[in-house]
Structure formats: structure tokens, C-alpha cells
Amino acid sequence: MKQTKKIFLLLIFFISLPLGSARSSPTDKHYHVVHVVDGDTFDTTDGLVTFRVRVAGMDAPESKQAFGKLATVELKKLIEGKEIVIQPIGRGFDRYNRVLGQVFFEGKDISLLMIQRGFAFYYRPRCRDYPEDKQLYDYDPRPYVDAEKVARATNLVIWSNKSVTLPCQFRKEHPY
Secondary structure (H helix, E strand, C coil), X not given: CHHHHHHHHHHHHHHHCCCCXXXXXXXXXXXXXXXXXXXXXXXEECCCCEEEEEECCEECCCCCCCCHHHHHHHHHHHHCCCEEEEEEEEEEECCCCCXXXXXXXXXXXXXXXXXXXXXXXXXXXXXXXXXXXXXXXXXXXXXXXXXXXHHHHCCCHHHHCCCCCCHHHHHHHCCC
16 A cells, blocks of 8 residues: 555656756746755755755766765765756666656756765766767756866866776675
């Protein structure tokens, strides 16, 4: 019963989302971020339903990974307690039943900001670099790939470490 109710409420969430561009507009539905879980996941509400969101386009270091806590702090600074817009990606859910979408605050792409500032990597399906497996992307990853190249070249945060481990590699080596 509880799972059915959750699915129903999330279905209402997607029906209520405006269709359109990947950028935020005045007609977009806004959500209030109530809690940042880690560097790429947070809980949000529309005032009635609270649900978990996985930010698309980026992959932040895991909590127990180097720079994981810093990524969480940065995402908190960017969105916790603030009103955001979510643009669903693909089917709209990830394999953990989190809402999957691009997240915007004041029209700015949160994934892009996190990657540009050196707190996240671009998301790599199957842990392979773009353009390999490019058919697995439900969005254009090139702005994220380019942002990561710049952050890497300037040794920002995660790139200041000589031996960088991608979060997807870390998850394989340290399964929960």
C-alpha cells in the first residue's frame, strides 16, 4: 500500500510538471529543497509531497570518498532551503526510484555549477567516458564534459588530488 501511494504521488508530480525547455521559466513549478543527502541527491517538497531527487548530469564523490563531504556542503550551499525547478530526464526515475532530473536554481544548472567548481564529475553511464555509450544519455552531456575538462585543467577541488577515482569506480570497489 505504501509503495502504491508513493508511485501515485510521484505520478501526480510528473503530470504537474510543465513541459518545455531545459531552462527554468516563470511558468515552471518550483519545489522547496528540505534536505541535501549527499553531493548529488536531495529531498524536496511541493508543499504536499516530499520526495528524493537525483541530480542528472553529474556524479559527485560518494560520502566516504575523498571530497564527498565537501561536495555535500557545496550542494547544501547552492540549494538547501531554496526554491528550485526540476526538469525530468528520460523515464524520470533512476534505479533507486528517485526522481531523476536537471535541477535549476535561479535559472542556473546546478550540475554544471558543481562540475565547473570542481565538486563533481560529469555522469558516465557504465563508468565509460563520453562519447562511448552516448546512446545511454537522455540529454546532451557535452556542456558537462567540457566543464569537467576546464575544472581538471585548473586543478579545482577534486582535481587537486593526483589520483582521482571516479564515483562509479568507487562504488564498484566499495559496494554497500
